[in-house]
Amino acid sequence: MLEIKNLHVGLEEEDKQILKGVNLTVETGKVHAIMGPNGSGKSTLSYVLSGKDGYEVTDGSAELEGVDILDMEPEERAAAGLFLAFQYPVEIPGVGNMTFLRTAVNAQRKARGEEELSAAEFLKVVREKAKSLKIDADMLKRPVNVGFSGGEKKRNEILQMAMLEPKMCILDETDSGLDVDAMKLVAEGVNALRDAGRSFLVITHYQRLLDHIKPDVVHIMADGKIVKTGGPELALEVENNGYADILAEVA
Amino acid sequence: MAALDDVQVKEGVDQETVDAVQSVGGKYKYGFETDIEIEYAPKGLNEDIVRLISEKNKEPEWMLEWRLAAYRRWLQMEEPDWAMVDYPEIDFQDQYYYARPKSMAEKPKSLDDVDPKLLETYAKLGIPLKEQALLAGVEAPEGDRRVAVDAVFDSVSVGTTFKDELAKAGVIFCSISEAIQDHPELVKKYLGSVVPQSDNYYATLNSAVFSDGSFVYIPEGTKCPMELSTYFRINAENTGQFERTLIIAEKGAYVSYLEGCTAPQRDIAQLHAAVVELVLLEDAEIKYSTVQNWFPGDEEGKGGIYNFVTKRADCRGDRSKVMWTQVETGSAVTWKYPSCILRGDDSQGEFYSIAIANNMQQADTGTKMIHLGKNTKSRIVSKGISAGKAQNTYRGLVSMHPKAQNARNYTQCDSLLIGDKCGAHTVPYIEVKNNSARVEHEATTSKVDDEQLFYCRQRGMDEEEAVALVVNGFCKDVLQALPMEFAMEAQALVAISLEGSVG
Numbered sequence: 001m002l003e004i005k006n007l008h009v010g011l012e013e014e015d016k017q018i019l020k021g022v023n024l025t026v027e028t029g030k031v032h033a034i035m036g037p038n039g040s041g042k043s044t045l046s047y048v049l050s051g052k053d054g055y056e057v058t059d060g061s062a063e064l065e066g067v068d069i070l071d072m073e074p075e076e077r078a079a080a081g082l083f084l085a086f087q088y089p090v091e092i093p094g095v096g097n098m099t100f101l102r103t104a105v106n107a108q109r110k111a112r113g114e115e116e117l118s119a120a121e122f123l124k125v126v127r128e129k130a131k132s133l134k135i136d137a138d139m140l141k142r143p144v145n146v147g148f149s150g151g152e153k154k155r156n157e158i159l160q161m162a163m164l165e166p167k168m169c170i171l172d173e174t175d176s177g178l179d180v181d182a183m184k185l186v187a188e189g190v191n192a193l194r195d196a197g198r199s200f201l202v203i204t205h206y207q208r209l210l211d212h213i214k215p216d217v218v219h220i221m222a223d224g225k226i227v228k229t230g231g232p233e234l235a236l237e238v239e240n241n242g243y244a245d246i247l248a249e250v251a
Numbered sequence: 252m253a254a255l256d257d258v259q260v261k262e263g264v265d266q267e268t269v270d271a272v273q274s275v276g277g278k279y280k281y282g283f284e285t286d287i288e289i290e291y292a293p294k295g296l297n298e299d300i301v302r303l304i305s306e307k308n309k310e311p312e313w314m315l316e317w318r319l320a321a322y323r324r325w326l327q328m329e330e331p332d333w334a335m336v337d338y339p340e341i342d343f344q345d346q347y348y349y350a351r352p353k354s355m356a357e358k359p360k361s362l363d364d365v366d367p368k369l370l371e372t373y374a375k376l377g378i379p380l381k382e383q384a385l386l387a388g389v390e391a392p393e394g395d396r397r398v399a400v401d402a403v404f405d406s407v408s409v410g411t412t413f414k415d416e417l418a419k420a421g422v423i424f425c426s427i428s429e430a431i432q433d434h435p436e437l438v439k440k441y442l443g444s445v446v447p448q449s450d451n452y453y454a455t456l457n458s459a460v461f462s463d464g465s466f467v468y469i470p471e472g473t474k475c476p477m478e479l480s481t482y483f484r485i486n487a488e489n490t491g492q493f494e495r496t497l498i499i500a501e502k503g504a505y506v507s508y509l510e511g512c513t514a515p516q517r518d519i520a521q522l523h524a525a526v527v528e529l530v531l532l533e534d535a536e537i538k539y540s541t542v543q544n545w546f547p548g549d550e551e552g553k554g555g556i557y558n559f560v561t562k563r564a565d566c567r568g569d570r571s572k573v574m575w576t577q578v579e580t581g582s583a584v585t586w587k588y589p590s591c592i593l594r595g596d597d598s599q600g601e602f603y604s605i606a607i608a609n610n611m612q613q614a615d616t617g618t619k620m621i622h623l624g625k626n627t628k629s630r631i632v633s634k635g636i637s638a639g640k641a642q643n644t645y646r647g648l649v650s651m652h653p654k655a656q657n658a659r660n661y662t663q664c665d666s667l668l669i670g671d672k673c674g675a676h677t678v679p680y681i682e683v684k685n686n687s688a689r690v691e692h693e694a695t696t697s698k699v700d701d702e703q704l705f706y707c708r709q710r711g712m713d714e715e716e717a718v719a720l721v722v723n724g725f726c727k728d729v730l731q732a733l734p735m736e737f738a739m740e741a742q743a744l745v746a747i748s749l750e751g752s753v754g
């Protein structure tokens with residue numbers, strides 16, 4: 001599904017290298033987790049994959065289903081099936097959550113040459129999916145993320161993911177700042193979307209999310225590189241001993 | 252407004268925006284010209300031209316005298332220069348002051364007799380001159396949302412719809428030239444009573460040479476049975492349009508009035524100087540909405556309409572209420588300050604504005620709230636959007652006079668910048684001469700945020716859709732103040748006027 005090879009990324013504005021040769025392959029239908037200390041480049045990886053400005057790819061490649069995505073516009077990557085649940089979802093004052101969702105869904109459908117959803121169809125689907133994420137009608141009407149609590153913002157990200165039905169979902173610290181109940185809701189939302197045709201890259205600091213979203217593979221990222229890859233037990237190791245041991249071991 | 256809160260309706264509205272952005276290839280879509288024979292008055296301005304206009308309109312002597320007095324006054328006035336707009340000097344002798352389609356020489360008896368080319372023009376603009384139709388692109392929500400239209404083409408009114416049905420309710424809706432002939436007592440009593448002949452340079456010019464416009468009279472206790480609207484179209488070249496609108500709402504009367512404007516795409520700038528007067532007696536209410544989409548000039552600032560407009564409402568009666576809502580997206584230069592004189596006790600004035608300036612456009616617009624009576628209230632919500640190399644100024648006056656006991660004003664003035672070559676300016680004037688009066692002013696300036704745009708694009712919208720969405724969100728408070736027909740049109744327009752402003 002997603003194949004990243006020797007990816008080197010620096011900042012456009014200043015001479016700073018952030019990703020220093022990332023290699024990562026996420027197979028179709030699999031859930032991979034990335035853990036790693038703050039500042040190791042996890043968010044940068046997710047931004048570069050989704051096409052945010054300000055980064056410069058100096059070497060390497062990233063392919064989605066065999067297609068190089070690094071030269072594509074962000075909206076083209078989205079239409080190709082890439083989704084990023086943001087670590088810090090953005091507020092858009094005055095734009096109803098529902099309006100935002102429908103505009104997004106139809107933009108992607110249009111880009112793929114599919115028929116747009118009618119208002120009625122759309123409403124029906126949203127209500128269903130919102131319900132399972134405990135998102136009420138009020139939250140759907142409110143402006144996108146404005147005045148949302150941390151948990152509401154993250155649930156809203158998952159709702160967007162559920163509506164857009166992407167192939168490759170990247171979740172950037174979707175668990176941070178959530179209490180146990182909120183985290184369970186989010187995890188259930190993600191698990192409901194697990195599918196043989198859909199892959200996940202779950203970025204997290206904590207083992208506890210991975211108790212709920214069981215990963216197939218766990219990677220440790222440090223200083224712009226994947227330094228260790230293993231099974232779910234690797235997350236437990238981090239939980240118990242921190243990163244120090246692992247980093248010392250690979251240094 | 253209630254309807255707009257409904258999610259489903261809002262969905263439809265936004266989809267319109269998006270569709271509009273995608274369907275219109277980045278160009279002013281009303282820029283076509285109607286190929287029609289036009290009869291002009293000789294070029295230039297002098298007493299004879301004033302007489303000629305009066306004669307063409309078959310006016311009585313008193314009207315001519317009124318015009319001539321204005322003209323003589325105008326000769327002694329100077330063009331104001333305090334606004335933050337910069338344009339080449341206007342040669343007032345190098346303009347035509349009267350242009351009429353030849354086919355309108357004899358006033359058509361009904362719309363069926365109107366020159367098909369004119370009817371076609373309005374059809375192309377999406378303005379229905381048929382009596383069951385609605386404004387363009389709007390499907391009838393449940394119930395009847397009919398709109399009566401007065402269509403003004405260059406210097407003359409082409410026709411007015413629903414006249415008979417309105418007459419049954421006692422409402423007079425006709426062109427001002429007809430009103431001068433058919434209702435002279437009303438025109439004599441009210442014309443110039445809100446915006447005096449001597450008010451300002453452009454208003455005085457208008458008083459001398461106005462050729463047509465709309466007239467509305469709502470009798471006591473009457474709620475106008477449908478929305479009224481005037482659609483102004485400038486077609487002739489080198490011709491100024493000087494329209495005059497007069498609306499009178501008697502005690503307890505209510506009317507919602509809409510105004511739209513477009514012009515062909517031309518290299519040479521054209522002048523538009525209108526005057527609108529609203530008179531409100533006790534407990535009367537007028538909602539006046541404008542979607543101004545005159546040709547804005549090209550990317551380099553060539554051509555476009557110079558729009559100098561004086562609009563004022565006089566809340567003469569106690570508890571009267573006026574609401575100005577404007578969406579100003581067109582014109583090369585805009586100079587416009589719809590104002591409220593809150594004379595009656597407990598009267599209220601509201602001003603909601605979206606002003607968009609893109610490319611080389613310049614807008615200097617705002618309002619004046621003159622609080623004279625006790626417990627008068629006013630509210631100003633202004634959203635200025637600048638893109639390209641445009642300059643956008645909010646200029647507003649809130650004046651609390653000595654007798655304005657317990658008067659209140661709230662002003663919210665937000666500016667949004669797209670790119671870094673444009674400018675936004677806020678110039679509030681506040682005068683308070685009564686200690687019990689309260690004035691509240693809030694102002695913000697922000698930029699369209701890259702993070703917001705990236706968020707939208709990650710979800711699949713292209714850059715223009717993303718900008719349209721964010722900007723419409725920024726304008727929401729004002730869009731919601733518009734009647735629904737206009738809200739959709741306005742929203743689409745917001746998107747279109749900002750095309751090419753990113754990337």
Ligand SMILES: Nc1ncnc2c1ncn2[C@@H]1O[C@H](COP(=O)(O)OP(=O)(O)O)[C@@H](O)[C@H]1O
Pocket residue numbers: 011018036037038039040041042043044045054
């Ligand atoms: N736009 C930016 N400007 C400056 N520094 C940045 C920028 N983006 C990322 N960095 C730096 O790159 C490093 C990696 O950041 P990030 O990808 O956010 O790490 P993580 O998500 O793993 O905590 C950090 O040192 C961070 O400060």
Ligand SMILES: [Mg+2]
Pocket residue numbers: 042043044087172173
């Ligand atoms: Mg991060």
